[in-house]
Amino acid sequence: MRPIPGPKRSALLAVLTAALLPVAWLSTSGGVAEAAGPHVLLVGTYKGIHGGYRTIQGAVNAAHPGDWILVAPGDYKERQDYTVPSWPSGVWIGKPGLHLRGMNRNTVIVDGTKPGAPTCSSKASDQDLGPSGQGRNGIEVYSKNFSANNVSIENLTVCNFETSTGGANGNQIWWNGGDGGGVIGLSGYTGNYLTATSTYSNGVNYPAGSYGIFSSDSTHGSWNYDYASNMSDSSFYIGACQQRCDVVMNHAHGQFSALCLSSTNAGGYLLVENTECDLNKTGLVSNSQNNDDWPSPQIGLCSSDPKEPQTGATGTKSCTVWMNNYIHDNNNPNVPGNGVSGLAGGGPVGTGMIFAGTEYSTMYHNLVTNNGAWGILVADLPDQESGPANCQGGTWVPAPAGVCYWQAFGNVSLDNQLQNNGFFGNPSNGDIGLATIAHNPGNCFAGDQDPVGGATTQSTDPAGLETNPIYAPTANMCTTPNSGDMAVLGSQALCDTQLVAPCPTLNTLCVYNPNLPCIPAPGFPVNYPRPGTILLSMPPAQTSMANPCAGVPSNAWCKTTTNTSPETPTRMALPAGWAAMVAGAWLVNGRLRRRIAS
Structure with a gap:
């Protein structure tokens, strides 16, 4: 139930600056796996081993279709939208087949609050509404004309990406097959072990988080073991997919939102x-x-x-x-x-x-x-x-x-x-x-x-x-x-x-x-409760993937290839x-x- 259409985005190509770095440097730095086939790009530092990227967006820009991006625990204040304001998202993915996975669901946090603010801060002054106040999305997979099919996002938390004062944007994790276009533009998406929340809203009014985990104009999806809360529209959204949704939502949990x-x-x-x-x-x-x-x-x-x-x-x-x-x-x-x-x-x-x-x-x-x-x-x-x-x-x-x-x-x-x-x-x-x-x-x-x-x-x-x-x-x-x-x-x-x-x-x-x-x-009856004080908080820790290396090609953080599934x-x-x-x-x-x- 979306009252305000999202902005229409042009199909521009991302600037692949990191991809120009010498391959030898990347292999020795832990940025990309040395084995042939899909590469594994590492963000942050995990168990004392430094990855080749400090930001998730940097790794996304450098990745090729089919690559994996693993993210170490940390508070990531992703600000891609300050580089390309026409894409109002902290992390913007516009290429197919990427696998984005955190190494710990509860401590890998993509955070929409201002740089320097405490993690997922609830203070009004710590909220960031974007470079022109247009509102922000957290992680957005944009796939008009099937350009970013089969992207998976797993085992991480996204918080406090808020709407504008007029209610635009504010989506924490979004598979976007071409918002408002009236046609399906994305086929294949996976979201497992995800947490999406916001600790801030302007009472019942905007700014606020709008959607937690969100797919639109998309088909052939799978969501498993996800949690979302504190949204002004809904914790979860599946829509604009006509009679072709072909999606399973399994073992999800939604709380403290207008709609689950x-x-x-x-x-x-x-x-x-x-x-x-x-x-x-x-x-x-x-x-x-x-x-x-x-x-x-x-x-x-x-x-x-x-x-x-x-x-x-x-x-x-x-x-x-x-x-x-x-x-x-x-x-x-x-x-x-x-x-x-x-x-x-x-x-x-x-x-x-x-x-x-x-x-x-x-x-x-x-x-x-x-x-x-x-x-x-x-x-x-x-x-x-x-x-x-x-x-x-x-x-x-x-x-x-x-x-x-x-x-x-x-x-x-x-x-x-x-x-x-x-x-x-x-x-x-x-x-x-x-x-x-x-x-x-x-x-x-x-x-x-x-x-x-x-x-x-x-x-x-x-x-x-x-x-x-x-x-x-x-x-x-x-x-x-x-x-x-x-x-x-x-x-x-x-x-x-x-x-x-x-x-x-x-x-x-x-x-x-x-x-x-x-x-x-x-x-008239007097027994339908009406809003009072809105108090939002971070959710308790959620079940993380037992083995975040499962299915990932061998790399500096996951030494051996395994095809086993998470528990x-x-x-x-x-x-x-x-x-x-x-x-x-x-x-x-x-x-x-x-x-x-x-």
């Missing part, structure tokens, strides 16, 4: 699994949107292209699937961007998983607990933006409304485990809400349980979503016409989001307009007392892991 995952105009094979979202304003979100992440809409059906996967993870033609995730305690209004950053800022606080204007997607075997508004919300989406492909796939409702209306249909909720959702206590709050006008097909629900491991949930609006045959799927696809509750639930969802107009509560009106009183209007950490722990009840729910057959080259 934002997935806009994305579809085809897109699998989010074994991921935890907690302490955000809102958890997982999929949506259509009339913005520069065109073409819209979001379509979860498998692509018609025979080179793309033809079956989703549940064995149906629904290729966009969220399964085996743990979505809990997303009730936090005190996050950057709340009420400010477009649709993400307006995401309904207290909601675990949302399909908004989404088509033919599946929620399966997720554990969804302790979300105060709704555990699961499937809703139509009125979008007030005007995008490059104006309202493609939606219905334009002219003035005075002036919105692109996206219907949600063909979606399925299967065998999810729900408990203690809806405790805000407003009308319609509960485990599952469906706020849609009539459509054929509609949206379907089956096997969702509350309490965990117990009976079919009765906490739904409309009532009977799990038992009324008009909401029953056929072979795990939705084929029947139906509609939801656009009266009470529709108004409650809008009240929670404040997308169309402020919903009066005890503290809402005066927060958004100091000339209005902080008095609830009669008949696989165990799956996240379930809450105490629930493991026995849901043990069987985590076993899923037929997962599709195909990676198909363009």
Whole structure:
């Protein structure tokens, strides 16, 4: 959900100054491995052995396609954007096949604060908004026209690359296939053992970190064991990939952001699994949107292209699937961007998983607990933006409304485990809400349980979503016409989001307009929390790669070539007392892991 398009970048070539250094000097300095084949460029000093480069960008400039760049522990104040301001990123990668890897996830830090500032400082005076205040991105892989395919970034931390005061940039790690171009320009990307965060935001306003780990206009991706937090839009973003996303996000964790995952105009094979979202304003979100992440809409059906996967993870033609995730305690209004950053800022606080204007997607075997508004919300989406492909796939409702209306249909909720959702206590709050006008097909629900491991949930609006045959799927696809509750639930969802107009509560009106009183209007609920004080901090240490030399050609830091893979950490722990009840729910057959080259 991106309210502000990023700047368009020209396809210039990087200045390869370091590549002109004599090869003999590089080999003796530890800068490049002596063996034939891919070279290994070393940044910093590791275990007393000096690499040939002091900056990551210097190594990137010197590298050739297929090379490895290893980075020693240190605080790297990368400032490539001060050399080439048209590329507003600390590290800019524009060539294919590079492998960038830190030697320790928690102590290799790419830091957006000013030179001389403490590592990832939270002080306003230490923040760096770029050479012209345009905002900054951290590590950006720019690949218009497939110029930087197959770049991997692993085992490091990126922090405090902030937006401009107007909200531009602010992405910590970004695979950018040509932002705003409406076509996919990057094929193949990997992000493993990454941490992305920011310790600063201007309250709910900009500057702030915008996205943690981000891909747009890109396909054939894989993210594993990543963590992101403190973002004004979302911890993770996958979007603008039409029905060709072909990406797996596995064992991720997102906290303290407006959204845990934002997935806009994305579809085809897109699998989010074994991921935890907690302490955000809102958890997982999929949506259509009339913005520069065109073409819209979001379509979860498998692509018609025979080179793309033809079956989703549940064995149906629904290729966009969220399964085996743990979505809990997303009730936090005190996050950057709340009420400010477009649709993400307006995401309904207290909601675990949302399909908004989404088509033919599946929620399966997720554990969804302790979300105060709704555990699961499937809703139509009125979008007030005007995008490059104006309202493609939606219905334009002219003035005075002036919105692109996206219907949600063909979606399925299967065998999810729900408990203690809806405790805000407003009308319609509960485990599952469906706020849609009539459509054929509609949206379907089956096997969702509350309490965990117990009976079919009765906490739904409309009532009977799990038992009324008009909401029953056929072979795990939705084929029947139906509609939801656009009266009470529709108004409650809008009240929670404040997308169309402020919903009066005890503290809402005066927060958004100091000339209005902080008095609830009669008949309106007062139980959707609104933002107060925003306090951000560095996350705790995350699991690092057990062997950062795995798969790397022999070099001064990794003496022997190894093809072994890093260890696989165990799956996240379930809450105490629930493991026995849901043990069987985590076993899923037929997962599709195909990676198909363009």
